[in-house]
Amino acid sequence: MGREERGWIFCLALLGFAAPAQSLTRGELLPFGPSAGDQILAAGNDQTQRLELDRPVLFYDGTFHSIYINTNGFVATAEPPGEASYLGRMPPRFGMIAALQGDLDTSDGVGKVFFRQDSSPGVLSRAAEHINRAFPEDAAVSPTHAVVVTWADAAPQEPQSRGDSLDRKFIPFHRETPSSASSLPLETASFAVLLYVDDGLQFTSTGAGDSAAVLHAGFSKGLVVGFLFSSQGPYYRITTDEEDSIRALAE
Numbered sequence: 001m002g003r004e005e006r007g008w009i010f011c012l013a014l015l016g017f018a019a020p021a022q023s024l025t026r027g028e029l030l031p032f033g034p035s036a037g038d039q040i041l042a043a044g045n046d047q048t049q050r051l052e053l054d055r056p057v058l059f060y061d062g063t064f065h066s067i068y069i070n071t072n073g074f075v076a077t078a079e080p081p082g083e084a085s086y087l088g089r090m091p092p093r094f095g096m097i098a099a100l101q102g103d104l105d106t107s108d109g110v111g112k113v114f115f116r117q118d119s120s121p122g123v124l125s126r127a128a129e130h131i132n133r134a135f136p137e138d139a140a141v142s143p144t145h146a147v148v149v150t151w152a153d154a155a156p157q158e159p160q161s162r163g164d165s166l167d168r169k170f171i172p173f174h175r176e177t178p179s180s181a182s183s184l185p186l187e188t189a190s191f192a193v194l195l196y197v198d199d200g201l202q203f204t205s206t207g208a209g210d211s212a213a214v215l216h217a218g219f220s221k222g223l224v225v226g227f228l229f230s231s232q233g234p235y236y237r238i239t240t241d242e243e244d245s246i247r248a249l250a251e
Contacts, residue, residue, distance in 0.1 A: 026197055030123055032150040038114035045105045045157050046083045047071045047113075054117055055145050058190040059095055060221040060234060069115050071106055073151055073215070074098040077222070088208030091220040091235040099149075099194045100249070102206035102215040103157040111154035118146045130193045141189075156206040192219070194238075201250040204243040215239070215246050 032038055041049050048070045056063045059077055068076040072083060077095030086092040087103055106112055118124075124143045132140050194217065205212045221233030239245040 029150070029195055029197070030118075030126055030146075030148050032114045032148060032152070036114075036116065036148075037118070038116045038148075038150070041069055041071060041106070041113035041115065043106045043109065043112075045071060045103070045107060047106075048076075048080060049115075050079065051115060051117070051147070053147070054119075057147070058188060059097070062095070062221075064095075067147070069113065069149055071113055071154070072104050073100040073102055073154070075147075075149060084209070087206075088211065088213035090216055090218075090237075091222075091232060093223040093232075094220075095222040096220045097192050098216050098218050098220075099151065100196075100215050100217050100246075102213065103208065104151070104154040104206065105157040106154050108155060112152050113154070114148075114150040114152065116148055118148055119144065123148070127193065130195070131191050134193075141191075143191075156203055196249045198250060201247060204246040214241050214243055217246075217249065 030036075034040075039049075041047050048068050050066050050068050052066045053064070056065045057067065057077075058064075062077065064077045068079050070076060070080055072087075074080075075097045080086070080092070080094055080096075083103060086096075086101075090101075104111070123146055127143050127146050128141055131143070132138075203215075205214045207213075216237070217239045218235070218237035220235045223230050224233040239249070
């Protein structure tokens with residue numbers, strides 16, 4: 001099997017997710033936290049930070065030189081509006097990679113959202129293992145850059161109504177976005193790897209206005225603007241409106 005050099009990898013770690021989703025132990029995740037060189041998103045609810053990328057990420061038919069990391073379990077390709085516009089109203093009108101999107105909160109000082117760009121050989125090697133395991137029939141890839149985002153012990157913003165156990169701990173989940181630049185001219189690719197921790201899920205829904213909404217994992221291009229009209233772009237949902245589909249991510 002040949003090996004291709006590929007560009008970006010996004011490792012989204014909701015302490016434990018992968019796209020194609022796979023559940024792992026915490027020790028199998030990519031390193032995260034201050035010791036790994038991570039930045040930390042401001043504590044609170046619905047916080048967003050823009051991250052300028054060393055190399056652009058490809059998402060659907062777009063090329064993006066920056067991404068937006070949000071408390072609520074997702075990365076966006078444009079600055080997201082307030083959470084009231086998308087919580088319980090999926091798909092969103094903006095580009096989103098949702099590792100596990102819901103109304104999350106890190107203001108308690110326990111939960112944190114870590115993120116960084118990484119091109120170290122160890123991280124790229126482990127990211128490549130995740131990709132090649134997910135696509136065994138394709139040529140092996142060798143990422144050149146990665147973005148690693150980890151939501152660690154985030155809690156729901158408000159008490160949920162579905163009876164799940166809450167001890168103020170969320171799944172740590174983890175997302176990696178490896179990028180790869182191919183050896184062939186103009187051929188590049190980006191991968192989103194969502195990693196979930198075994199048995200790490202403490203709840204399956206959060207508040208959305210006056211009701212509760214099941215957490216959401218998936219990909220949305222967002223609104224496609226035409227000459228006269230705009231329409232919703234492609235949308236792929238990993239989970240469903242059933243809570244069992246959320247629990248299955250961490251099994």
